[in-house]
Amino acid sequence: MSRRANAVRGPTSALTEFLRESGITPTTIARRVRTREVQQPEAGPSTAVESNDTDQQEGNSNRAQDDPEEYASDHLDESDEEPAPKKRKLSKAAEAKLKAKEKAKAKAKAKKGGDDDDYEDDEDEDAYTALSKMWKDNTKPPVGSFCDCAKCKKQFTVTKYTTAANPPPGFLCHPCAKSSGPDPFKKPVAPRKRRTATEKRKVVNFEERRFPSLASMCISIISSHIDNIEALGDISSMNMDELSKSLAHNRSLTSQNSPLLYNAEHTNLILYDATNLPPPALCTLALLNPNLTTLRLDFCGRMDDEVMNAWTKSLPNLRRLELLGPFLVRVQAWQTFFESHPALDGFLITQSPRFDLDCMKSLVNNCPNLTELRLKEIGKIDDSFIEVLKTLGNGQGGCQLRYLDLSSPGIPDALTQSVLIELMSIIGSQLTHLDLSGNQLISDGFLLEGIKPHAKNLTCLKLSNVPELTDNGVAEFFKTWAGDSLPSTKAKGRKTAISSFQAAISDVNPPLSHIDFARNPELSSAALTALLEHSGQKLTQLSINQWRNTSEESLKSIAKYCPKLNKLDIGWCREADDWVVKEIMEKCPKIEEVKVFGCQRLTQQCPRKRNVNIYGVESH
Structure with a gap:
């Protein structure tokens, strides 16, 4: 399908107007070529050819005079009719190659649409397009040569980063190119890889090693044969503690292999990493170790009120409890536990944001024989806790507290120095361990007025991060x-x-x-x-x-x-x-x-x- 059949006419461009005013059209160019051929005829019989060329030239001249629209841009795409040359007989191989080419072209046409292909073919053979390429000269100068900037007119050296001016013609120096748009010297930045939602939710429990250690191999074997663990015989308490540390090191202690560390006859149990133990497993711990008197759990953030209630009933002999991270235990569960364990003499917790003043009152009232107390990194601690703690010295035997840790409160200035000095005057005589690190209101006066006259049995003193000293x-x-x-x-x-x-x-x-x-x-x-x-x-x-x-x-x-x-x-x-x-x-x-x-x-x-x-x- 040709453009004449489509009846599509484009606007007259500036180049077309310039050529028309100069008298340059495809028709005049073709006429000049034919004139040169007539003036320089080839040898041999050419009378018929010359006659035909003369008649055709006269016909074209007459048509140009009769049709004033001949020179319009709409007719520039039309080619002059010339006698078709004699077709040369093709060989079989050439015919086969031509047919294959036509078939491929037909398939492409079927995919894209016939009109577009015909239009592209016409454009490839368009004399106007071919002529416009003759006037286009935007070739980049060789690297290292000098060139004048199209914008600032300054001379610069051409490099491989030199960019063409927009609109053309000419090229831009580096300052002008940088001010016109993105810096041509800047290297492209690799796109940032976004993590998917699955990757964000993924929790890595341990780091796999390419070459596992002997301890990890033994732990893996024991964990896979947990049902037949009785075959190993009795394990000493020292080896049991080392095994507990190895399990904590790889964070591989689970509800399946934790019974390895349990025994109904044990009175002391330490789990250095209870991250992977859910509440039912912590309840089972109390059922399988009913005679425990000392229990320590590190990283026990999954324990809740259900666990504390189970311990209240299943661990009646518990006298010392040490927990790191019991975030989910609420006030009522703490109070119930203290009421059921009046013989508790050691209570050491770290990072328990729900432990408040009511819990402190319940602890002091129900457990008057405390010898160890740790309230480390407790968010709600303040001077009111100290006032309750003073009542430990009002008992018949006086205060028996020997270990006190009130370090790193939620608010650094929550405990005032005067209240701490008064506390030392009441309970300081028996203290052997004192840790008040992170209380930033403590100064030299606390040492001279609180510790010096009242704490004469100290063996351990911790006052780190106290800037007033x-x-x-x-x-x-x-x-x-x-x-x-x-x-x-x-x-x-x-x-x-x-x-x-x-x-x-x-x-x-x-x-x-x-x-x-x-x-x-x-x-x-x-x-x-x-x-x-x-x-x-x-x-x-x-x-x-x-x-x-x-x-x-x-x-x-x-x-x-x-x-x-x-x-x-x-x-x-x-x-x-x-x-x-x-x-x-x-x-x-x-x-x-x-x-x-x-x-x-x-x-x-x-x-x-x-x-x-x-x-x-x-x-x-």
Whole structure:
């Protein structure tokens, strides 16, 4: 189907108008070609051909005069009728090739539509299209050549990133190309891969290892043969605890293999990771261990009121309960449990947002013989809890509390210093372990007015992340805790002075074995020296993390004062170097663990020792 049959006429373009005004049309071009052929005839008999050409030329000339519309753009697509040349006889191979080509063309036409194909064929043979290509010159100059910018007219060097001007002609320099649109030098950014809803909901319980350890292989075998576990015989309590730790390490403790750790004769049970135990499995725990007196569950976030009610009935002998993350237990379940266990002497919970003041009152009223209490990271704790806790000292035998942990309250300033000092005056005489870390209202006054006069039996003191403590205040506390008159360590013979110092304070305040004053950046050398002089001989664990201004000399004195030290944290102490670590390795024979995170003066030559773990050496 041709354009004449479609009767489709396009608008007159600027190029068509320019050619028409210049007298250039396909007809005039064809006439010039024929004129050249007539002027230069080929040899041989050509009378008939010349006659025909002359007649056709005259006919075309007459038609151009008779038809004034001949030069319009609508007729530019029409080709002049010329005598068809004689068809040459094709060979069989050529005919077969031509037929195959026509068949392929017919199939394509059937898919796309015949009108479009005919239109495209006409366009391919259009003299106007062919002529317009002659006038189009937008070839990119070679790379490295000079060119004038089509926009700013400045000369620039052509590169492979040079872009053509829009509208043409010409090319743009880099500043103009960048201001006109996207930066041509910018590399395409890979599209961000979006996670599907299934991937977002997927919970990874453990990390699979390509080469499993021997412990994991043993656990896997035992788990798969849980029904025949009696074949292993009796398992000692020590091996049972190690097996529990291995199961927790891989988070592979489930309701199917947890009966491995149960026994009706057990009085002590520790599960280090109960993440995968649903409420029915925790209820079964109480049924299979009815004689438990001590129970510890870490990561028990799935336990709820149903579990607590089951424990209330099935664990009548329970005296010590330690839980990490009992988020879902409500007030009524706590109160029912306390009422049914008046002999409870140890209650240690961490992260229980629903434990409120009513639960605290029920605990103190029903369990007056508490010796251990931990309310760590409790969101609702405030001074009203302390007022209830004071009533523990009103009993006939006085307060028996020896372990107290009120660290990291939900609101850092929830507990005021004056209330804590008053609490120490009532229950501090029997305390051996005190942890008030994260209470940011505590200052030097609490040490001098609360601990110094009332807590004379402490062996463990933790006051980390308490920014109000000062270097001089802590130093004064340790120096005066033993009494007003102390022998000077500057006397002749350093060992003699230290021994006499320890002997003088042993009758008043025993040395501490565990001290944690980490994340208190105001503390420095004076506090460390006084601390070591007071408790160095009995100290087994020491954490002075982030005491950044502590001198190298005072850090080296740790090795001199602490012969029983086995765990040390001096992270972010800027003056710690290889010599400090060397002193500790050589003079602390019981050392097992040293943390040196952030100590940038340590090098690859940092001393090492067999059976001693050093964590945080950057060069390692």
